[in-house]
Amino acid sequence: MRADAVRGHLDGLLLAVLEPGPLHGYAIIAAVQRRSGGTLELKTGTIYPALNRLERVGLLRSTWLAEGERRRRCYELTEDGRRALAGERDAWREFTSVIGAVLDPAPGHPA
Template sequence: MRADAVRGHLDGLLLAVLEQGPLHGYAIIAAVQQRSGGVLDLRTGTIYPALNRLERLGLLTSSWDAVGERRRRCYALTDAGRSSLASERAAWREFTTAIGSVLNPGVQPRPAT
């Protein structure tokens, strides 16, 4: 999949994989890759700036976790992050309905709820 296809949806992807609990950066990458069936392969240079931005916005919190002698930063959703994820999902449904209506003109879209 083209990298630019993910642009604009990265925040929602990151928030969604953190919905079930805290993860460190590489685990977030692996979760996105697994949940997308291997189609989405995010790079560390893409997700870490996004994670830091989401934390500055108050949508995530982070803490340091020690694994043996290694430390890694784990990220978790805040209440504001959960609310933002709900908004992202609603916007995604609206977007896919609109695009689907154009690409598949014989299929009638459902009214927005």
């Protein structure tokens, strides 16, 4: 899948994989890849600026957790983040419905 296909949907993808609970950056990348059947491969240089921005605007919060001698920053949704995710899902459904109607019109609809 083209990298530019994710553009404009990154926030929704990140919020969605964080919905079940907190994850650190590499686990977020792995969750997106797993949910997409291996099709989407996000780079750290793509997600960390987005995670920082989402935290700055109050959709995520982060904490530092120690795993052995390694510290990892874990991100989780705030209530505002949950509301934003619901809005992202609604917008996605509308978008796919409209684009689908153009690309694959139902029989009997004007072309």
